[in-house]
Amino acid sequence: MIPYVNPHSLKLGPIEPFGIFVALGIFLAARIVVKQSAKQGLDPNPIHDYAPWGVGVGVVVGHLVHLFFYHPEELSKSPFQILKVWDGLSSFGGLLGGIIAAIIYFRVRGVSFAKYADAFALGVAPGWAVARIGCFVAHDHPGIRTDFFLAVNFPAATYGGPRHDLGLYDAVALFAIAGVLFALRNSGKLQNRLLHMLALLYAPFRFFFDSLRATDLHYVDARYFGLTPAQYCCILLVAYGLWGLATKRASQPGSTPSSTASGSVKPAR
Template sequence: MIPYWHAPSLELGPLKIEPFGIFVAAGILLAARLLGRQAEKEGLNPEPLADFAPWGVGVGVVVGHLVHLFFYHPEELSKSPFQILKVWDGLSSFGGLLGGILAAVVFFRMRKLRFSDYADAFALGVAPGWAVARLGCFAVHDHPGVPTDFFLAVAFPGGPRHDLGMYDAIALFAITGVLYALRSSGKLKGRLLPLLAVLYSICRFFFDFLRATDMAYVDARYFGLTPAQYGSIALLLYGVWGLLRRREPGTASSPPSAPKNPGTVGAR
C-alpha cells in the first residue's frame, strides 16, 4: 500500500504556488520542448509549434475550467456569479484537451498548415507532458477512487482507495514508451496521434469506473457515466478513424536553413 502524502505548497513571499500547478507547468514545458524537437527530427518547421503553444495552453485552460464547471460540478455555479471567471479553480483534463483541439484547428487553418503533418510530433510531446501533469493530480490526491485493498492503493484518511491520478500517470508513461518504440522502429508513421487516442481513451474509460461515489465531492454522472467517459468514447472513435483512414502524401514544411557565407565555403 502506498502511504498518503499531500505535497506542500511552495511559498515565495506573498506568492503561494500549489504543487498541482507546478506539475502542470512542468508538463506543459516538457510537451513544448519535445514537440519542437520531434518536429525538427521530421524535417518540419518548429516555429508554428512555438507560436501555437500559448494559444493552445490558454484556450485549453479556459475550456477545461468551463467543462469542469458546467459538466463535472455545476453546483459550484451557486457559489458566486464570478466563479466562471476563476479559471484556476477547477480544471477538467478532457476539457483542456477539447480546448487544445479547438485552438489547433483554428490556428493551423489560419496558418494554412496541415495539422496531420505535425500529428506524430504532437503525440510524442503531449503523452509524456500529460503524464507529468497527471503526477500533479497524484501529488494532491484530487481523484480518489473507491475503497480497495489493491496493492497500489493509497492509504487515504478513512481507508485505502484507488488513486486515479496515479493510474492515469502510469498509463500515460507506458503509452509514451509504446509511442517512442514505434517511432524508433518506423512503424505507424503518421498515425501515432490516433494510436495515443485509442490507447488512452480505453484506459481512461475503464479507470473512471473506479472513481469514488461515496464522498462529498464527486464527479457528476450522466446515465451512469462520467463526462470523461463520454469524452473517451469520442476520442476512441477519432483514434479508430485516424488509424484506418488513408494517408495523404505529406507536404511538410521544412525548417528554414541558414544562408551560406561564400567566404567560408570549404572551411574546416
Template sequence: MLEALIPYIKPPEKLIADLPVIGPLKLQVFGPLVAVGVILGYHRCLAFAKKRDMDEFVARDLMFYILITGFVISHWVSVLFYFPEDVARNPAVLLMIWNGLSSVGGFFGALVGFFWYLRKMKQPYLIWADMLVFGLLVGFTLGRLGCALVHDHPGAIVDPSHPLAVGPWPGGEYRFDNGLLEFMYLVPIVLFVHFVFNWAKSAPGRIAGLTCLLYAPFRFALDFMREKDKLYFGLTTAHYATMIILGIGVYLLFIRKPKPGDFAYAKDSERIARERAEAEAKNAAPKST
C-alpha cells in the same frame, strides 16, 4: 486487517494570498509540476518538428494557441460538468484555471486552438497532431503526477486490502486515487511512443491514432472508479468523450490511408532558404544615397 500499500501523503502547501472573490491562492506542488511538464513537452514538440523538417515558427505559434485554449477549456469542463455546485456557489471559480483540470476537457480545448490556427495557416492537420501528441504527452503525464500528489481526483471508496487502495484519506476512508492510476498508466505509453515506436518515420496521424487507441479504453474504465459524479444517461462526460477519442484512434490507425496532401506542410528548410534568399536580395539591392 491489511492496510493500504499506498499511503495518503499530503505535500506541504503555502498560502500566497487570499484574494477577494477568487479566494485563497496557494503554492502547491501541482503548479510547478505542470510548468515543468509544459516546458518539457514544448521542447519535445520542437525536437519532433526538427526531425521531420517542420517549420519551427508554425510549431511555436501552434503550441501557444493550443496551450491557451487547452488549459482554459480543460478547467471549464472540470468545474461545469463535474463540480457544477462550485460554480453555482461562486461563479468566479471559472477564472481559477489552476483549480482543477479535466484531461478530456484539455483534449477538446486543445482541438479548438489546433483547428483554428492550422485552418488559418492552411496547413494539413495530421503531422501537426502527431507533433503535439508526441510532446504534450510528456507534459500531460507530469500534470497527472501533480494531480496524484495533491489528490484532486478522488476515486471510489474501497477496502483497505485492495492493492490499489490509497489511504487513509482525511475522512479516514480508503480510496482509489484516479490521478495516480492515470499517471501509472501513462508512463509506459510515453516510454513506448518516445523510445520504441518509430516516430521519426511514421506516416502522419499514426502517433495521434496510436495514443488515442491506447488511452481511451483505460480512461473509459477509470471513470467507473471515480467518486460519485454527475451522470448523463448513466455515464460521465469523460465516458462520452473517450468514445469519440477511441473512434478517432481506430479511424487514424486502421481506416484512413495516407494522402499526398498530408506531407504538404510548411518545411523549416524551405523557410530558412526563403529567408536567406530575401536577405541576400536585400543586401544586393543598390543603396540610395
C-alpha cells in the same frame, strides 16, 4: 500501500504542487513537440507561436468543462466562479481547448496540422503524464475503497481509509503509452497515425479508471446515465482513433524531411 501525504504540506508559499507539475508537463510536451517537428524536417516556429494560444484556450475550456459538466453545483457559489479559471480544471476539457486552438491557429496560419500530428502525439502523452503526477500529489481523484497494493492510505476520518488514486494510475498508463508511441516512431510504423494510436491506447485505460471513481464522498464527479463526462469522451476517442487508422495513409506527401524542407510548410514567421 502508498502513504497519504497532505498536499497542503508540500506548498511552496502560495504555489500548489499541482500547478508545478502541470507547468512542467506543458513545458515537457512543448519541448518534445518542437524537437520531434525538427527531426521530421518541419519548421518549429508554428509550434512556438501556437503554444501560448494552446495553453490559454486549454485552461479556459478545461475550467468551463469542469464547471458545467463535472461540478455544476459550483455555479451556485458565485456568478464569478466562471472567471476563476484556476479553480478546477478538467484534463479532457484542457485537451479539447488545445484542439480548438490548434484547429483555428493552423488554419489561420495556413499550416497543415496533419504534418505535425505525430510530433503532437509524442509530446502530449508524456506531458500529460507529468501533469497527472500533479493530480496524484494533490489527491484530487480518489477512487473506491480498496486494499490494492498501489492504493493510497487516505485518512480514515475523511476518506474512510485506503482508496485507489486515479491520478497515479493515469500517469503510469500515459508514461507506458508514451513508450509505445516512441517505439512505433523508431520502427517507422504507423507514420502519420500516432495521434490516432494515442487516442485508441488511452481511451480504454481512462474509461476503466473512471469506473473506479469514488461515489461515496462529498465532492464527486457528476455522472450522466451512469457514465462520467470523461467516459463519453473516451467513446469519441475510440471513434477518432479507428477512423484515423482506417483512412490515413502510412505516408503522405510532405511528411518526410526531404519534402518539408523544400518549402511545403509555410513558416509562421
